[in-house]
Amino acid sequence: METSDYDGYTLWGHAILQQEGEGILQPERYAASGTITRGGKLIEASGILGLFDSEEEAHHAGLDWARAWVDAHG
Known part of the structure; x- marks a missing residue:
């Protein structure tokens, strides 16, 4: 989880590890929110905003969504 202060709000970017298929080795993917x-x-x-190949990309997608929401509603 990554946080950022923005225009009086605290924004959180989440990366949720996706585990698909039991016993099958697959590359890790992260859902963003x-x-x-x-x-x-x-x-x-x-x-869920989408699936990403890295935890960092998922965090950034969550923070980008939150900034856009604040810009539109804040």
Whole structure:
């Protein structure tokens, strides 16, 4: 999980490791999501934004979504 302060909000970028198929070795993939809080209260949360090849890419996608939400609603 990666956080960022932005325009009075705290933004969270999440990377959720996806485990597909039991016993089958596959490259790791990460689902991205974002969360927005202000003053410790939940403001908005995304659903799954997409699958990414790295944890870092997923974190960034979640933070990018959260920044865009704040820009549109803040």
